[in-house]
Amino acid sequence: MLIDFKKLPLQALAAFKGGDGEYLVRTSDDGHVKIMLGRLQPGCSIGIHTHEGNSETIYMLSGKGEVFYDGTSFELLPGQAHYCAEGHTHGLRCNAAAAEDAVFFAVVPQTAQN
Numbered sequence: 001m002l003i004d005f006k007k008l009p010l011q012a013l014a015a016f017k018g019g020d021g022e023y024l025v026r027t028s029d030d031g032h033v034k035i036m037l038g039r040l041q042p043g044c045s046i047g048i049h050t051h052e053g054n055s056e057t058i059y060m061l062s063g064k065g066e067v068f069y070d071g072t073s074f075e076l077l078p079g080q081a082h083y084c085a086e087g088h089t090h091g092l093r094c095n096a097a098a099a100e101d102a103v104f105f106a107v108v109p110q111t112a113q114n
Helices: none
Strands: 011-014 022-029 033-040 045-050 056-062 065-069 072-076 081-084 089-093 102-109
Touching: 033 045, 056 065, 065 081, 081 089
Parallel strands: none
Antiparallel strands: 011 022, 022 033, 033 102, 045 089, 056 081, 056 102, 065 072, 065 089
16 A cells, blocks of 8 residues: 555644644544654644553654653654553654754554544
8 A cells, every 4th residue: 555645635733632733744544544744843732642542653754852751751853763552641742942843754553443
């Protein structure tokens, strides 16, 4: 299966999962797995949320993000991945002072009906 992100519609999701600003995303979803190319502009975030019935892997392509994971935080740089297992809590932010957008690839396999 080929996924051409350039051909998928760009969605601007305001306050996604309770975050700030907009989450810009192109998503392929076959009902079993969501595959996303996401972008957070400086000052925008995906709110902290718990994965129930699924997990998520985020791979940073460019820029950098701050990951909030189970009460801790760390910087996510290009070439690094973050894994949030089912039952764990995370969020992602592009710092307001960042020089560029945080661009990342994310995969959410569905392990239960949500």
